[in-house]
Amino acid sequence: MRDMTVRDVPPTRPAELGSSQSGLGQSEASQPEGSQSRSPAFQSQCRDLSARLTESLAGQSEHTFPQAALDLLRRSGFWGVGLTAQHGGPGLDARALLELLRAVGRASLPLGRLFEGHVNALALVSAYGNVQQTRQAAHDVKTGHLYGVWNTEGQDGVRLLHLPDPLQPQGTAPARLTLQGAKTFASGGLHVTRPLLPVEGPGGRQLALLRTGDPGSVVREQDGSWQPLGMAATHSVKLDFSGSVLQPGDLIGAPGDYYRQPMFSAGALRFCAVQLGGADTLLAETARYLHALGRSGDEVQQLRFAPVWQGLQAASLALAEGERLERAYAADQTTGGQAMQERLLVQVDAVRLATEDACLALLEACERAVGARGLLEPWPFSRLIRDLRMYLRQPAPDAARLRLGRWVLEHSNGSEAEHGTGLPESELFESGAASDTHNHGSQDLESR
Numbered sequence: 001m002r003d004m005t006v007r008d009v010p011p012t013r014p015a016e017l018g019s020s021q022s023g024l025g026q027s028e029a030s031q032p033e034g035s036q037s038r039s040p041a042f043q044s045q046c047r048d049l050s051a052r053l054t055e056s057l058a059g060q061s062e063h064t065f066p067q068a069a070l071d072l073l074r075r076s077g078f079w080g081v082g083l084t085a086q087h088g089g090p091g092l093d094a095r096a097l098l099e100l101l102r103a104v105g106r107a108s109l110p111l112g113r114l115f116e117g118h119v120n121a122l123a124l125v126s127a128y129g130n131v132q133q134t135r136q137a138a139h140d141v142k143t144g145h146l147y148g149v150w151n152t153e154g155q156d157g158v159r160l161l162h163l164p165d166p167l168q169p170q171g172t173a174p175a176r177l178t179l180q181g182a183k184t185f186a187s188g189g190l191h192v193t194r195p196l197l198p199v200e201g202p203g204g205r206q207l208a209l210l211r212t213g214d215p216g217s218v219v220r221e222q223d224g225s226w227q228p229l230g231m232a233a234t235h236s237v238k239l240d241f242s243g244s245v246l247q248p249g250d251l252i253g254a255p256g257d258y259y260r261q262p263m264f265s266a267g268a269l270r271f272c273a274v275q276l277g278g279a280d281t282l283l284a285e286t287a288r289y290l291h292a293l294g295r296s297g298d299e300v301q302q303l304r305f306a307p308v309w310q311g312l313q314a315a316s317l318a319l320a321e322g323e324r325l326e327r328a329y330a331a332d333q334t335t336g337g338q339a340m341q342e343r344l345l346v347q348v349d350a351v352r353l354a355t356e357d358a359c360l361a362l363l364e365a366c367e368r369a370v371g372a373r374g375l376l377e378p379w380p381f382s383r384l385i386r387d388l389r390m391y392l393r394q395p396a397p398d399a400a401r402l403r404l405g406r407w408v409l410e411h412s413n414g415s416e417a418e419h420g421t422g423l424p425e426s427e428l429f430e431s432g433a434a435s436d437t438h439n440h441g442s443q444d445l446e447s448r
C-alpha cells in the first residue's frame, strides 16, 4: 500500500477560468431548454474542444493520467458545468451537457470518465449541499480542484464512525467523525483532490466530501489494484481512507440523499453520452481504415455497418428521450410525481441497454472489419476497443434489463405512445441525435 497524507497530495493545477471561454454567458442560461445544444456556435465549440483534447492526448501511453487534457478542460469554461447556474456553473442546459460529455468521450473515454465523475460530484453538491458548501464548491472549481464520486466498494467498504475525541475530556466535546474502510474503482485515484464518498453511517448512506489537502485526510493507495483490460489512464485504484477525520461541514445532505431518485439512476444518462462519444470515434476510425485500404466499397463490409449505425442511432434517440423526460420531470414533479419518475427511470434503463447493445455490436463489427492487422499498433483500434469494452461494464446491467422487461409487459397496451419518443418531429431532427453517429440503477454496494 502506498501511503498518502496531506503532504503527498499532487499539486492542484490553478484554474484559469476567469472569463468563460465557452462563450456561454449567464444570459444564454435563460434560453429555452435544448436551444443551446442545437446552436451552431455550441456545436462548433464542442467539435473544437474535442479536437483540442485529442491533440493534447496524442502520443500518450494508455497508462498515463490525462493531466494536460484535464487542464484544457479546466480552462474551457466548462469545468464548473456540474453546478447549477445559481451555484456558479456556466448555465449549460441538460441536453447541451450531454453533447459536451459526448464530445469529450470522442476525444478519450478515460478522460470522459474522469470528467463525468467530476460533473456528477458537483451536481450532487449542488443538489444536496447547503449554501456554504455550494459556495465552497464554486470556489474549488475556480481553483481547479478535481472532484469525483467514489461509491463502489467491497466487503471492506467505508464506514462513518462517531468516536469520542481522545484530546478532550470525556463528555465535554462532540464525537469525532472518522472514516474506516476502502473504496474500489476510485477513478482519478490520488489525482482527485475533492472525492465525494457515499459512506455507511449510523443513519444510512451519507455523502462525505474529503479535502485531500487538509489535515485529517488520510488516503492510501493499494498497489496493484488497477490492472484493467482498458481505461487504464483513469487510474481507478483501490483507496483506503481509514483514519481520516472529518468536520461536520464535510457531510453533504442527509443520510439517504445519495440514493434519492430519480437523480441516483438518471446519472446513467451522462455515462451513456460519454460511451456513445467513444463509439463515434471507433466508428469513424474504422471507416477511415477501410477507406485507407480501399475496402469501404466492399459489400460485405457495408452490410456489417448498416445495423451498427442503426443501433447507435437508436441509442442516441433513446438518450435524447431520457434527457427530455428528465427535464419534464424537473419542471413538473409536483403534478407529474410518481408516474413521471417511473417513466423516466424506465427510460434510463432503456438508454443503458440501447447503448450497451449498440456499442457491443460496433465492437464486434469493428474487430471483424479491421481484422488482426488493424488490431496491431500503430492503429488505434486495440486501445479504443479495450477502453470501450471496459467502460461498458457498469453496475447490475441484467437488473436494468429485467426491470425494463417487466415494465414493458405490465404497461404495453399497443399504443405508439408507450414506446414513441414523444418528441415533436421537428425537434427530433434538430436534436443532432438522429444524425450523430460519425451508481446508477442499483443500491448494491458494488455499484456507483
Ligand SMILES: Cc1cc2nc3c(=O)[nH]c(=O)nc-3n(C[C@H](O)[C@H](O)[C@H](O)COP(=O)(O)OP(=O)(O)OC[C@H]3O[C@@H](n4cnc5c(N)ncnc54)[C@H](O)[C@@H]3O)c2cc1C
Pocket (backbone or CB within 6 Å): 113, 117, 148, 149, 150, 151, 152, 184, 185, 186, 187, 188, 231, 234, 236, 390, 391, 393, 394, 395, 396, 397, 398, 399, 439, 444, 446, 447, 448
Ligand atoms: C473504468 C471504470 C471506472 C470506474 N470508476 C468508478 C468511480 O469513480 N466510482 C465508482 O463508484 N465506481 C466506479 N466504477 C465502478 C462502476 O460504477 C461499477 O460499479 C462497476 O463497473 C460494476 O462492475 P461489474 O461489471 O463488476 O458490475 P456488477 O454489477 O457486479 O455486474 C457484473 C455481473 O454480475 C451480475 N450481478 C450483479 N449483481 C448481482 C447479484 N446480486 N447476483 C447475481 N448477479 C449479479 C450482473 O448482472 C453482471 O452480469 C468504475 C468502473 C470502471 C469500469
